[in-house]
Amino acid sequence: MADSKFDTPQLREYPIIPKLKKGVMSHSKPFIAKEPHQEPLGFPGELVDDWENVAIKKMADLQGKYRSLQVYLDSCVKCGACTDKCHYYVGTTDPKNMPVARQDLYRKVYRRYFTFAGKYFPKLVGATDLTKEVLDDWYSYFHQCSQCRRCSVYCPYGIDTAEISMAAREVMDTIGVGQKYCNEIISKVHKIGNNLGLPGPALEDTLEGLEEDVEDETGVAVKYPLDVKGAEVLLVTPSADFFAEPHVDGLIGYGKVFHEAGISWTVSSHASEAANFGMFIGSYDNMRKLAVRIREAALELGVKRIVFGECGHAWRVAYSFLNTLAGPWDFLDPKYPVPQHICEVTYNLIQENKLRFDKSLNDDMVLTYHDSCNVARASRMGDSAGGQFLIPREIIKATCNNFYDMSSDTIKEGTFCCGGGGGLLTDDLMELRVKGALPRMEALRRVVEEKGVTHMAAICAICKSQFSKVFPYYDFTMDQIVSVHQLVSNAIILTGQNDENDEGDHPQEDIDEAA
Amino acid sequence: MQISMLSFSIAALFYIAFFILAYGLVAKILQYKNTPAPLKIPTMPAPTTQAGVVFRMSKEVVFFESLFKSSKITWLFGWLFHFGLFLDMLRHLRYFIDPVWFWVVIIQPFGKYGSILMLVGLVGLLARRIVVDRVRYISAPSDHLILVLLLCITTTGMAMSFYLGADVISVKSFFVGLLTFNIQNIPADLVLISHLVMVAFLMIIFPYSKLLHAPGLFFSPSRNQVDNAREKRHLAKWAQELEKTN
Structure with a gap:
């Protein structure tokens, strides 16, 4: 990439823990939200007078509301176990990107105002006043955390930096220092129903276009319905699925799966967004309001099940929080978990032999799989712990002949964030995003060289957008990232499709009944 | 019997230290217990049953499972220190119980080895804090000083146990006396008194420092x-209130 103002990190042959370089990322700051993006969320439009006191009061409020925050602020022993675990530290070497150091930006203020030792012996315990410099550090470094929870896996007390950065962002929003990207998007969902601000008619056009494309290609009239009352399934999917590559290929896949299984489904124009940016800014209230739209849509359309499309942080809010935020779901069919992941739906159908695939249709690719951080460490799929690792891999293996995992310390619970999660997927943080992708790029490069991998599949809208954007910096091409349901879409055999009996291209022995 | 000024002071110090430790810890534990956890945030994959959670937590408490995953060297020193401390605390029960329980008698020699484990662990942890640039960066003076305090407690204890000896009969009658509010004389032994004063200080700072990682x-x-x-459905009280308003 010729026009970047920063150097793309070198891929290292043997990843070793880098030496600290103080302050190298202190210039990284996302654009600040202006009044029109703050007020719809209930936050002041600019830095309030007396902001120090307002902030300290908000900190006290949050400590009383979140046990995680209170316990995590007290419990850290500075053992250093997390210091080399954050992809932003590995990629930038800025010490304030070590999880414990990032937490300490908040903890040192907590100690100063809320603990005996910090009030009377601040130097001894590293406590400081909340000054403008500290606030600037907060704004910079709490927007260099993608809330991926990798640090919490390795902390002996399970301290999760995501909880601290959510709290810090909420405190900053409360005093009028919000982040433009997140808050602008949230205000769009409140107003229109999705992150992109796509109105109903635009959605309708897009979905009709998909129907035409699929019918042209397969000869089968697969429906992509919008606002259909009485459908069995309400599909809630990230709005990127409606237009961006490779996301939309995933959406085409969901439709084919529903069609082939005979499940009626619909998208809602009222709740046309799976991603819940309320979580990124730590605002329970905003997160709840966004989640309640899904409840309203489900009631309005009279569906029996809710299924989420491929989206990482969205699946965290869906799997772990939706019952809390917008439940109880007693009006839905009790035979199915609420909500379900599209991968669970497809996996179950594969298990029941209800889908047929021609794996050879994916033979132009050698696949690996990127576990999205919030699917891996903040949610689950299926009936038993670890289903979130098994199910997407089983779908890939059922639809592709060539699959290899990346090295074991970079997948499953140890997976690295793509570098763009947690509300950082914005062009004003491009340097951070490129550098934060380093550990994943190194792991990918190894399987490319050793196993001939050509494509990486993912089930998260953020991961897909992020990799499309940062791949070229590391000499990959943007089309090397694919949706899992894109693979399903490529390989699925629809009943009555054009070439079903055309054995010329795909000999019968290649057609697998996936089992 | 004449009770010395020193004995009164040490007795008073331990009563105060015990009160601060107990009060501070109970207050903190109540605070943690009474602060709601409004959202489900287990680090996944997580157990799907309560019994599974007990098993997960036991592995953390006994073996430091997560630390083992993250840094073998920190795990080694950290675990040696804590296991040694555990053995040594059991060994010290003999100063508070009369007659001494059978198993406390049995583990006496292991308590002595325990102090060696503590020493190795503490020296390792302190060295790591100074040598590794990342850990040095995140350390405040108190992080070093707590290790130094623990090292001084360990070495004064080992000095008495291995070389100097101490009048353990009097020490025992002093502590049994404290438990029954019948203050006895403590030997005016400099090493012993420093050992005890530092232990009391550790008790006092416990609820007001990072030592809160234990209940945390x-x-x-x-x-x-x-x-x-x-x-x-998991719902905190304050979140329930939100449902009434909109």
């Missing part, structure tokens, strides 16, 4: 929650 672990939502968010 049990209240950590990422470790103590069951993964059952879809099956069971």
